[in-house]
Amino acid sequence: MGAMEPYSQRLSHCTCCPRHCGVDRLAGEAGFCRLPSGILISHAGLHFGEEPPISGSRGSGTIFFAGCNLRCVFCQNYQISQEFERHPTWLMTVGDLAVLMLQLQDEGAHNINFVSPSHMVMQMADAIVEAKGKGLRIPVVYNSNGYDEIESLRLIRGLIDIYLPDLKYLDNDLAERFSAVGDYADIVPGVLREMLDQVGHLQLDGAGVATRGLLVRHLVLPGFLDNSRRCLAFLAELSPQTAVSIMSQYTPQYQACRHTGIDRTLTAEEYDEIVEYALELGLDNAFIQELASQGLLIPDFNRDKPFDTDAGSGEGGCSGADKAGKKPS
Structure with a gap:
C-alpha cells in the first residue's frame, strides 16, 4: 500500500467546516475563516485555567490557532479569533507543529490541547x-x-482522545444574532453525537486527569436561560452521564455591549437556576464554576503569558457594560 495522502490535500476545495466555502486554500485562497492553508498559531504554552481534568497539576499544552469559523460578538479570545492580523502570530509547517507538540510534552503537559481547530482540522491531523x-x-x-x-x-477518528466542544446554542436565531451562523443548532447535535461515539464518556486517571472522552462546555448567557435549558436538556437526552462544564464566567467582551441582553454580567441567581436545572435533569457529572471567576479568566494575547492574572486585566471588556451584573429594568 502506498503512503496515505496528507489530510491537508483536501483543502484544495475546502469543506473542512460546515461553512463549505469551497475555496482552494492550497492556492492561497481564503474563505470565511480568512486563512489559506498555512498554519497560523497565536499562542502556545502550558495553561492552568481549563477544567481540572484538563489542566491537572502540570497544565494543558494549549496551542491556539488564529482565526475562527464563527463571529461571536462576545468572544473573550477576539484578539486572535477576529483580529489576529493585528496581533503576533507564527506561521508554521506541519513539521513545526509536530515539534511544538513534542516540546509541550517534554515540558510536562498532561495533554496537547488544540484551541479553535475547526478551520485547521486537516493541518492539525497531519x-x-x-x-x-x-x-x-x-x-x-x-x-x-x-x-x-x-x-x-469522521476522517480524523482515532487521532483525538478528548473532545472538548462548546454547546453555545440550540436556538438558531441567537446563533445568527451573536455568532453570525444561522444553522448552529442544526449542526451541533450531530457533532456531539459523533464525538461521543468516537471517544465515549469522560475517563479520568487516578489523579483525576482526563485520559479520554467527551466534556461539553456551556457558557450561560445572561437573560437567555431558555437557551441554556434547551442545551442541557439535549445533553441529558444524549446521555445523563455526559460530562458538562457549566460556565459562569460570562462578562461583556468585544462587541457585546452593542447587543441588548448580553451587555451585562451573569447574576448569581441566573447561574444557580441553570445549575439546579442540570441537576434536576440528572446531569450529575457537571463541573460548576465560581461566579467570582468573572473577569479573572479573560486573556490578553498582547502579553507573553496571556492568562497571567497577576499582570492585571488586559484590553478586554467593552464600554457601557453593567459591571454590577444587574438585570436591566
Missing part, C-alpha cells in the same frame, strides 16, 4: 500523525466551538 510517529504519547484534546464538520471528524 501534524498529529507526524508527532505520534516521533513519540507523542499524551492525549490530544480537540477544543472547539462545536461548529464542526461531521465528515471531518
